[in-house]
Amino acid sequence: MALKVELKPNERIIIGSVVIRNDEQRTRFFIEGDAPILREKDILTPATADSPAKKIYLAVQLMYLAGSATHQHEVYFQLVRDFLQAAPSALPHVSEINNCILSSELYKGLKSAKKLIAYEAELIENAKRV
Structure with a gap:
C-alpha cells in the first residue's frame, strides 16, 4: 500500500x-x-539542534535516515550519558528511545526522542520557576 x-x-x-x-x-x-x-516539521539540522535533547533527536534522526542503528552510535550514547548525568529523572524517556533503537524501530525512536525534548523543556521551565 x-x-x-x-x-x-x-x-x-x-x-x-x-x-x-x-x-x-x-x-x-x-x-x-x-x-x-x-x-x-520533523527534521532537525545541526544548527537547530540547540539543546541536549535535540542533539539526541538529531543522532536518532541520522540513524533513521541511514537505515542503521549503528550509524551515530557512539555520538548517541555519549549524548545520552551526558544528558542522564544532568537529568537522571529522564531515564524512562531514554530507555524508551534505547528500546526502539535496539529493536530497529528508528522512526518510533524519533517519536520517543520528541517526548524527551518536551520533557527537557518541562525541566527547564521548572528550573526557571525556582
Whole structure:
C-alpha cells in the first residue's frame, strides 16, 4: 500500500537521502516502496539542534535516515550519558528511545526522542520557576 503525502507550498520532505522541496502549490503524491521519510516539521539540522535533547533527536534522526542503528552510535550514547548525568529523572524517556533503537524501530525512536525534548523543556521551565 502506498503512503499518501500532501505537501504545503514550499514545504520540504526527506525521502531516503534526498531533500525534496515543493513548488508554490499544494501537492499530493504517493510513495511506493520502503525508504526513510521525514516531513519538514520533523527534521532537525545541526544548527537547530540547540539543546541536549535535540542533539539526541538529531543522532536518532541520522540513524533513521541511514537505515542503521549503528550509524551515530557512539555520538548517541555519549549524548545520552551526558544528558542522564544532568537529568537522571529522564531515564524512562531514554530507555524508551534505547528500546526502539535496539529493536530497529528508528522512526518510533524519533517519536520517543520528541517526548524527551518536551520533557527537557518541562525541566527547564521548572528550573526557571525556582
